[in-house]
Amino acid sequence: MLLYPVFIQLYLELVYNGHEDAARDFYDKFSGEQDDYLQEDLRQLSIITKKQHMEENVHVMENFRTSKYVIRMSRDSYTMLKRHLQATKKNLLLNLIQEHLYVDVFDGLPRSKEQISAVAGALGGEARRESNKTKVFYGLLKEPELNVQLEEEEEGAEGEDKPKKKKTKKELFSRKAKNDPNAPSSTRIPLPELTDSDKLDKVQSLREATKRVKVTADNLPSVCFYTILNAHQGVTSIEIAEDSSLMAAGFADGVIRIWAMTPARLRSMKYSNELEIIDKEADDVLERMMDDRTAANMKLMLGHSGPVYASRFSTDRKYMLSCSEDATIRLWSLLTYTCLVCYKGHTYPVWDVRFCPQGYYFVSAGQDRTARLWVTDQYQPVRIFTGHLSDVDCVQFHPNSNYVASGSCDRTVRLWDVLTGNCVRYMTGHKAAVQVLCFTPCGKMLASAGADGLVLVWALHHGNLLAILSSHTDTIYTMGFSREGHILATGGIDNCVVMWNMQKVAEQVDSEDLSLSTVHIKTDVIEQPLASYHTKATPVLCLHFSRRNLLLAAGPFVQT
Amino acid sequence: MAEQKQPSTLSGDSVKIIAESIGIGNLTEESLTTMSDDATYRLKLLIQDAKKFMRHGKRKKLTQADFDHALKVRNIEPLYGFQAKDHIPFRFASGGGRELYFTEEKEIELQDVINSSGPKVPMDVTLKAHWLSIEGQQPAIPENPPPAEKSEQQLESLDPAAKLAAVKPLKDKAGKDTTGKAKHRPRQPELVKLKDLEIHELSVEQQFYYKEITEACVGSDESRRAEALQSLATDPGLYQMLPRFSTFVCEGVKVNVVQNNLALLIYLMRMVKSLMDNSALYLEKYLHELTPAICTCIVSKQLCMRPDVDNHWALRDFAARLMHQLCKTFTTSTNNVQTRVTRMFTRCLQNEKAPLATYYGSISALGELGHEVIRRRLVPSDLRVSSCSCWGCFCALHSDAR
Numbered sequence: 001m002l003l004y005p006v007f008i009q010l011y012l013e014l015v016y017n018g019h020e021d022a023a024r025d026f027y028d029k030f031s032g033e034q035d036d037y038l039q040e041d042l043r044q045l046s047i048i049t050k051k052q053h054m055e056e057n058v059h060v061m062e063n064f065r066t067s068k069y070v071i072r073m074s075r076d077s078y079t080m081l082k083r084h085l086q087a088t089k090k091n092l093l094l095n096l097i098q099e100h101l102y103v104d105v106f107d108g109l110p111r112s113k114e115q116i117s118a119v120a121g122a123l124g125g126e127a128r129r130e131s132n133k134t135k136v137f138y139g140l141l142k143e144p145e146l147n148v149q150l151e152e153e154e155e156g157a158e159g160e161d162k163p164k165k166k167k168t169k170k171e172l173f174s175r176k177a178k179n180d181p182n183a184p185s186s187t188r189i190p191l192p193e194l195t196d197s198d199k200l201d202k203v204q205s206l207r208e209a210t211k212r213v214k215v216t217a218d219n220l221p222s223v224c225f226y227t228i229l230n231a232h233q234g235v236t237s238i239e240i241a242e243d244s245s246l247m248a249a250g251f252a253d254g255v256i257r258i259w260a261m262t263p264a265r266l267r268s269m270k271y272s273n274e275l276e277i278i279d280k281e282a283d284d285v286l287e288r289m290m291d292d293r294t295a296a297n298m299k300l301m302l303g304h305s306g307p308v309y310a311s312r313f314s315t316d317r318k319y320m321l322s323c324s325e326d327a328t329i330r331l332w333s334l335l336t337y338t339c340l341v342c343y344k345g346h347t348y349p350v351w352d353v354r355f356c357p358q359g360y361y362f363v364s365a366g367q368d369r370t371a372r373l374w375v376t377d378q379y380q381p382v383r384i385f386t387g388h389l390s391d392v393d394c395v396q397f398h399p400n401s402n403y404v405a406s407g408s409c410d411r412t413v414r415l416w417d418v419l420t421g422n423c424v425r426y427m428t429g430h431k432a433a434v435q436v437l438c439f440t441p442c443g444k445m446l447a448s449a450g451a452d453g454l455v456l457v458w459a460l461h462h463g464n465l466l467a468i469l470s471s472h473t474d475t476i477y478t479m480g481f482s483r484e485g486h487i488l489a490t491g492g493i494d495n496c497v498v499m500w501n502m503q504k505v506a507e508q509v510d511s512e513d514l515s516l517s518t519v520h521i522k523t524d525v526i527e528q529p530l531a532s533y534h535t536k537a538t539p540v541l542c543l544h545f546s547r548r549n550l551l552l553a554a555g556p557f558v559q560t
Numbered sequence: 561m562a563e564q565k566q567p568s569t570l571s572g573d574s575v576k577i578i579a580e581s582i583g584i585g586n587l588t589e590e591s592l593t594t595m596s597d598d599a600t601y602r603l604k605l606l607i608q609d610a611k612k613f614m615r616h617g618k619r620k621k622l623t624q625a626d627f628d629h630a631l632k633v634r635n636i637e638p639l640y641g642f643q644a645k646d647h648i649p650f651r652f653a654s655g656g657g658r659e660l661y662f663t664e665e666k667e668i669e670l671q672d673v674i675n676s677s678g679p680k681v682p683m684d685v686t687l688k689a690h691w692l693s694i695e696g697q698q699p700a701i702p703e704n705p706p707p708a709e710k711s712e713q714q715l716e717s718l719d720p721a722a723k724l725a726a727v728k729p730l731k732d733k734a735g736k737d738t739t740g741k742a743k744h745r746p747r748q749p750e751l752v753k754l755k756d757l758e759i760h761e762l763s764v765e766q767q768f769y770y771k772e773i774t775e776a777c778v779g780s781d782e783s784r785r786a787e788a789l790q791s792l793a794t795d796p797g798l799y800q801m802l803p804r805f806s807t808f809v810c811e812g813v814k815v816n817v818v819q820n821n822l823a824l825l826i827y828l829m830r831m832v833k834s835l836m837d838n839s840a841l842y843l844e845k846y847l848h849e850l851t852p853a854i855c856t857c858i859v860s861k862q863l864c865m866r867p868d869v870d871n872h873w874a875l876r877d878f879a880a881r882l883m884h885q886l887c888k889t890f891t892t893s894t895n896n897v898q899t900r901v902t903r904m905f906t907r908c909l910q911n912e913k914a915p916l917a918t919y920y921g922s923i924s925a926l927g928e929l930g931h932e933v934i935r936r937r938l939v940p941s942d943l944r945v946s947s948c949s950c951w952g953c954f955c956a957l958h959s960d961a962r
Contacts (some may be wrong), residue, residue, distance in 0.1 A: 054600055215869065220693070220694055220695060222691065222693060222694045222696075223692040223693040224690075224691055224692065225690055225691070226687055226688070226689050226690040227687070227688045227689075227690070228686070228687055229683075229688055230683045230686060231685050234617060234619065235618070236617050259687050298687075306629070307613075307617055307629075348633060349613075349629070349633065367612070367633065391612065433615065474616065474620075477618060493618060497692060497693075531693070533693050534706070535692065535705070536704065536705045541618060553692060
């Protein structure tokens with residue numbers, strides 16, 4: 001663990017002082033001994049061969065020269081190291097270590113090789129002990145009271161089944177009404193109120209939840225795959241709406257296509273002169289508002305001037321957000337199928353954007369190493385999350401909307417508090433850029449995956465690594481948890497959908513005692529997935545569990 | 561550890577040539593090295609940025625678009641007009657004592673481009689849905705990859721020991737036996753490695769399919785037979801039923817040759833042809849049944865009830881072509897299929913007491929096998945039949961066809 005930063009600092013010293021040839025020799029001699037996953041970084045470093053390069057390439061230099069590389073060591077190991085260096089009079093090394101490395105000393109047993117390699121890999125070293133101490137409210141928000149409406153609906157329906165149905169509904173509600181000490185209060189961050197259509201939507205989703213198939217390790221979900229054919233320009237992102245009725249795909253030429261997945265076709269709203277004449281008190285006013293002449297299976301949204309890297313639906317399916325290489329984020333209306341707002345805050349390509357589950361907020365990740373939190377009615381961001389050492393590749397909201405997770409090219413995952421804007425968790429362990437993040441439905445764990453083909457599962461309570469799932473051979477681009485959180489499905493560019501059993505990992509989170517001082521958590525390395533399905537030359541770009549636990553997957557067919 | 565790779569750099573010569581191509585002729589050595597170093601540095605920076613765009617574009621190949629975006633991010637004017645789907649190879653030219661690699665730029669007459677009809681409009685983007693897995697099982701429909709890839713089948717038949725070595729510790733019962741055996745193996749290296757007996761179970765659908773196909777192939781309805789043969793030639797999930805199909809063909813030929821049932825023999829041979837045409841199947845494990853069946857159809861002395869009237873010659877020709885296809889696909893240096901087959905046919909010819917039909921069959925088969933075979937085996941041999949008039953016709957026919 002020590003070798004790498006020392007090697008880098010020595011190499012940079014040589015280059016800075018003008019000894020180019022010596023630097024090159026030094027590099028050639030010792031770079032081979034570093035770990036495989038660091039070779040990428042070393043190759044980047046090898047480009048810098050002159051002092052002038054160092055001055056120009058401010059970005060990389062910042063990372064290496066200014067911020068201190070953090071290493072955690074047990075007290076015994078640290079004292080032994082100091083003693084050795086002093087004994088052999090390697091003053092240069094001692095000075096270097098004092099200046100550029102931050103050794104976080106902890107008391108206790110030194111870690112084993114597996115434990116060290118599990119958390120190694122980040123650009124800036126590991127997490128300091130204090131960085132993961134802030135309390136994180138990972139519980140779910142209290143569900144709004146919907147009792148009255150639901151019971152009314154049920155009374156009209158079956159007679160004998162009434163008592164049984166009422167009990168199950170009450171059970172669902174009572175579970176959520178209990179006060180969770182780990183849940184944030186509903187007013188911690190201002191959230192929009194539920195509109196009538198939202199309430200109808202919630203009732204609908206609860207009704208579908210009762211018909212849900214229990215998906216476990218023994219009862220694997222069925223997978224329905226949607227292939228996008230003839231996409232010559234290249235598909236860059238796919239997304240399926242929460243209730244599985246719409247699918248949006250972003251392409252490399254800046255076009256977004258929206259498909260209807262249900263037999264109901266996509267219709268846009270009538271113009272205002274026509275809207276005025278319809279009867280507002282009619283029962284089917286929502287239907288009458290829509291113009292049937294514009295019904296189509298697929299709608300085209302034009303506006304971006306560069307590849308669209310993400311296109312997301314809002315939970316109420318009225319809006320869609322998209323971000324692209326042209327550094328803008330666009331908000332589209334799904335009632336009129338036109339662009340409403342263009343947010344220009346990033347000056348570099350925006351890699352990812354996500355809507356808040358409760359609506360109104362959205363977060364974007366850009367190449368400028370920041371993640372920004374926006375509200376839909378302001379043209380400037382309300383929070384800017386800085387701290388990553390390299391571009392932020394992906395972001396994700398926590399189910400309770402109080403926290404945002406971001407994964408970056410510097411191989412770390414950070415959890416930010418929306419209220420204060422601080423980084424509350426700093427998690428290292430990936431060996432290559434992080435491409436996708438996913439929270440469990442219960443909100444207690446975060447899964448992250450990326451270009452190294454590994455899925456790492458973190459417990460938010462203390463920020464430690466719970467499990468490493470390795471089976472993919474190439475970059476993972478999408479993940480999805482089943483609705484109860486028992487199965488994790490992952491897919492990527494190796495044309496494979498893999499299913500993992502999350503029940504054991506979840507049990508571990510629940511059972512361990514909640515003391516924050518646990519330094520070493522045993523991480524599971526799971527190499528045998530429950531199942532893996534190959535597709536024919538189709539990278540898997542989107543995975544979505546429907547409300548009844550049917551897995552929908554989507555990808556473009558790539559002709560070689 | 562990984563082997564040491566020499567980092568690639570732009571050489572001073574390349575810089576000199578590039579400078580000359582834009583008109584700057586006299587550059588000193590020092591300036592060349594400085595420029596090449598600088599150019600290398602900047603190129604590498606750009607390529608790294610372009611890699612990020614490639615990763616977000618969900619691709620494995622770096623394209624010009626990625627590079628253009630990388631240039632844009634660094635505030636450099638992107639290069640216009642570079643669009644090539646495939647790799648453009650360099651052309652080599654030498655002259656004046658120096659060698660040069662350049663990309664060829666063709667000059668096109670604008671008039672031709674204007675007057676020519678436009679390119680075909682590509683098909684629009686469409687969405688198609690299919691079941692990737694139903695309750696845990698991947699169905700064998702054409703949209704899914706075949707259950708056992710052809711390369712896997714090939715590996716299995718050529719090197720059965722490889723499968724044993726690759727067995728991972730599985731938790732289910734079937735796996736337990738194999739891992740137990742694999743563990744014991746290193747302790748007793750002298751024992752011959754036995755391949756475990758595989759239980760060939762067919763699902764209900766597969767059994768039904770087998771029944772339907774076999775009945776259709778040998779039945780009287782021509783359209784059903786055509787459909788069945790088409791299905792055999794294209795369906796990707798047949799590999800589990802292959803042993804049963806090959807047994808069916810083999811037994812069928814044996815029985816029908818005795819009964820001189822020409823029609824059925826023809827149908828069986830067409831079945832074999834469809835199976836061989838199927839690109840997802842590798843038939844090597846079943847050659848020991850199929851080859852004798854085909855040979856029977858070629859050289860058998862009586863294939864039909866009325867040899868003077870029925871056209872059994874067509875069957876022999878068809879079977880001969882089938883044999884040729886078989887030899888071409890499955891001959892390797894270990895199994896020597898072609899050699900053995902050729903030897904068998906020549907022996908047949910040298911047998912003086914064989915009937916005419918047999919001779920016809922073997923000559924036809926040898927003829928199908930190619931020029932070399934004809935030259936070596938047919939021409940020099942001292943045949944009783946060579947005086948017969950048929951001989952001349954056959955030779956002429958076959959040599960014309962080449």
